[in-house]
Amino acid sequence: MRIKEKAGVHTHNDPSDNGRLHFSYDTGGWIDLILSKTALMIASIIILAALYHLSAELQHADKQRQLDTIAQEFRSAIDSAGQSPCSISSANISYFFGTYTGNGQFAGQMNASVSGEYVKISYEEQDRALHAFKPLAYRTIPLNENMLRNELLDRFSASGEVSDPIRQPFTYPCVTDFIRSLGTKEIDLNMSGKVHITKALIYIQNESEVRELEYVLVYQ
Numbered sequence: 511m512r513i514k515e516k517a518g519v520h521t522h523n524d525p526s527d528n529g530r531l532h533f534s535y536d537t538g539g540w541i542d543l544i545l546s547k548t549a550l551m552i553a554s555i556i557i558l559a560a561l562y563h564l565s566a567e568l569q570h571a572d573k574q575r576q577l578d579t580i581a582q583e584f585r586s587a588i589d590s591a592g593q594s595p596c597s598i599s600s601a602n603i604s605y606f607f608g609t610y611t612g613n614g615q616f617a618g619q620m621n622a623s624v625s626g627e628y629v630k631i632s633y634e635e636q637d638r639a640l641h642a643f644k645p646l647a648y649r650t651i652p653l654n655e656n657m658l659r660n661e662l663l664d665r666f667s668a669s670g671e672v673s674d675p676i677r678q679p680f681t682y683p684c685v686t687d688f689i690r691s692l693g694t695k696e697i698d699l700n701m702s703g704k705v706h707i708t709k710a711l712i713y714i715q716n717e718s719e720v721r722e723l724e725y726v727l728v729y730q
Contacts (some may be wrong), residue, residue: 517644554658570640573633577620577642581631581650584622585644588629591707594728603707622701624652624728626693646726651689654729655710661692662712670727675713682721685714689725703730 587605594601607622621632626649631642651658659669666689668676676685689712699705706727712723 514709541688543646570638573635574640574642576668577631577633577640578593580620580622581629581644584629584631585646587681588650588726588728589647591709592646592650592724594709596709596711596724597725601709605707607701607705622699623696624650624699626650626652626697630672630696648695648726649689649724650726650728651693651710652695652728653692654706655708655727657729658692658710658725658727670712670714670723672711672713675715677715678717680714682716685712686701689723697729699730705730 526649559631584605584607591601591603619633623630623632626646628643628645630644633640653661659671662668662670662676666676666680666685668674670676670685708726708727710725712725714721714723
């Protein structure tokens with residue numbers, strides 16, 4: 511009787527199998543490499559965007575400082591006229607913004623304005639507006655002297671000059687309130703032209719007493 515041989519599992523090294531194994535391992539390595547490079551690219555984009563944003567913010571901060579400097583110097587000129595007696599030359603100033611309007615850092619147009627309470631320098635670039643406000647220490651009116659005298663004549667029937675003082679029934683508070691109202695409107699200035707800063711005196715007479723008001727006029 512012949513004994514049947516058991517069928518055994520025969521293992522052998524099949525070159526095609528090795529190829530498949532190596533191919534599988536290599537595919538996983540390539541995927542890891544691609545993912546790593548993709549993550550590195552995304553991180554680089556994020557860093558570059560952050561650096562660009564930081565650079566833009568620093569440029570805006572530098573422009574803001576320059577606007578503050580321009581506004582401060584303009585206010586100082588007005589204050590200089592305000593603290594000077596009318597009889598001396600420092601009470602009459604011709605002011606120019608020309609030093610700043612040609613600054614290459616400001617690609618757009620700067621604007622200046624003045625009211626009875628403050629000066630403002632503004633600049634707009636890429637839909638972003640920058641402003642610098644400086645409050646005024648002295649009573650300021652954005653009118654020339656002829657305009658101011660005409661306003662006083664229309665309201666008080668007197669120009670307020672020493673030869674034509676404002677008299678009763680108009681009181682001192684009534685006059686000051688009216689003049690203050692003249693400075694509530696903001697007036698734009700041409701930064702390429704000369705700005706006149708002068709001092710004006712307004713006289714108010716109450717019986718035998720004459721009071722004197724000092725105002726700084728800013729106009730073009």
